[in-house]
Amino acid sequence: MKIEEFKKLAQKxxxxxGSSHDRLSMYIFFSKxxxxxxxxxxxxxxxxxxxxxxxxxxxxxxxxxxKNSARKYIGIAAGFISLLMLAFFxxxxxxxxxxxxxxxxxxxxxxxxxxxxxxxxxxxxxxxxNNFNEDRAIELEGEAFFNVSRDESRPFxxxxxxxxxxxxxxxxxxxxYKDQLAMVSVNTGKVEVTSLSxxxxxxxxxxxxxxxxxxDLKPKISKENSEDFNAWxxxxxxxxxxxxxxTAKIIENWYDVDIQFANDGxxxxxxxxxxxxxxxxxxxxxxxxxxxxxxxxxxxxQIIIRSNSx
Numbered sequence: 589m590k591i592e593e594f595k596k597l598a599q600k601x602x603x604x605x606g607s608s609h610d611r612l613s614m615y616i617f618f619s620k621x622x623x624x625x626x627x628x629x630x631x632x633x634x635x636x637x638x639x640x641x642x643x644x645x646x647x648x649x650x651x652x653x654x655k656n657s658a659r660k661y662i663g664i665a666a667g668f669i670s671l672l673m674l675a676f677f678x679x680x681x682x683x684x685x686x687x688x689x690x691x692x693x694x695x696x697x698x699x700x701x702x703x704x705x706x707x708x709x710x711x712x713x714x715x716x717x718n719n720f721n722e723d724r725a726i727e728l729e730g731e732a733f734f735n736v737s738r739d740e741s742r743p744f745x746x747x748x749x750x751x752x753x754x755x756x757x758x759x760x761x762x763x764x765y766k767d768q769l770a771m772v773s774v775n776t777g778k779v780e781v782t783s784l785s786x787x788x789x790x791x792x793x794x795x796x797x798x799x800x801x802x803x804d805l806k807p808k809i810s811k812e813n814s815e816d817f818n819a820w821x822x823x824x825x826x827x828x829x830x831x832x833x834x835t836a837k838i839i840e841n842w843y844d845v846d847i848q849f850a851n852d853g854x855x856x857x858x859x860x861x862x863x864x865x866x867x868x869x870x871x872x873x874x875x876x877x878x879x880x881x882x883x884x885x886x887x888x889x890q891i892i893i894r895s896n897s898x
Contacts, residue, residue: 684718685715685717690710691711693843693844695708695710695820700720702720702742703737707818709730709731709733709820712731714726725745726745728748732746733760734758736759736760739757740756743755744756748770749770750801751784751801753781754779754781754782755780756778759774759775765837768834771800772799773798773814773818775795775815776795777794779792779793786804793809796811797814824862824864825842825866825871826862829859831855831859833849835859845868845888849893851895854894854895857879859879872891876896880897881893882894
């Protein structure tokens with residue numbers, strides 16, 4: 589991210605005018621800064637806070653109707669300034685990196701310079717150095733399917749918040765969203781996966797093998813048709829005894845909506861089914877029918893799921 593881009597995002601963020609794409613960009617930036625500077629704090633004194641407030645108001649053109657109401661910007665401003673200071677030490681504002689974002693409700697296909705192809709699922713992002721041909725390393729947040737061009741002299745690595753995956757040439761799917769189990773599924777070739785919490789334990793996966801990771805626990809290995817795990821690249825949702833909670837998360841990323849449960853007990857209901865490029869309304873109707881649910885749309889973006897008996 590360039591500093592000019594950050595300034596524009598900061599202005600939108602402070603004035604609450606940012607789009608979902610802007611918010612995701614800021615989230616990715618904050619995540620990178622937090623990872624790079626876990627133990628760094630920049631204290632802001634009261635005197636410095638007043639000066640900071642005046643400068644931020646000038647930069648963001650914030651009208652000062654009341655001093656108390658204006659002070660709500662100090663927290664945001666202080667955070668931005670702290671991040672700006674740290675960014676110069678960590679190189680986040682460098683032109684050496686490219687970041688590609690797929691918002692909720694969209695998917696992207698990226699053709700890399702080495703011939704590899706990456707399919708990026710909704711609510712996900714990848715980052716990589718501009719000299720990718722020399723260093724085939726990807727940072728992933730969310731979910732992506734990789735079809736990697738083989739090159740034994742230059743391994744292809746993908747790093748997420750929980751995993752590091754290394755290949756020479758193969759095709760595989762990585763899913764590592766926040767608050768969800770991390771999973772790798774292999775379609776072709778061979779993949780080496782390392783859990784970042786237990787780096788000494790490496791596993792090798794081959795065609796139609798999957799590994800799911802949860803904290804420091806031993807990864808769970810399974811063997812199923814890997815085409816089902818990247819069905820989303822073909823506009824298909826395949827559910828196999830999937831909890832309603834995880835189904836809701838899939839739907840949220842697929843259709844850019846927010847789903848709430850009236851009763852947490854509903855989250856553990858299991859769903860099995862297949863949806864081929866269906867409209868959201870059809871998916872919700874099917875879920876309601878299968879599990880005797882009442883699903884209401886509060887507006888175009890908010891959905892609540894209740895038991896039909898409520």
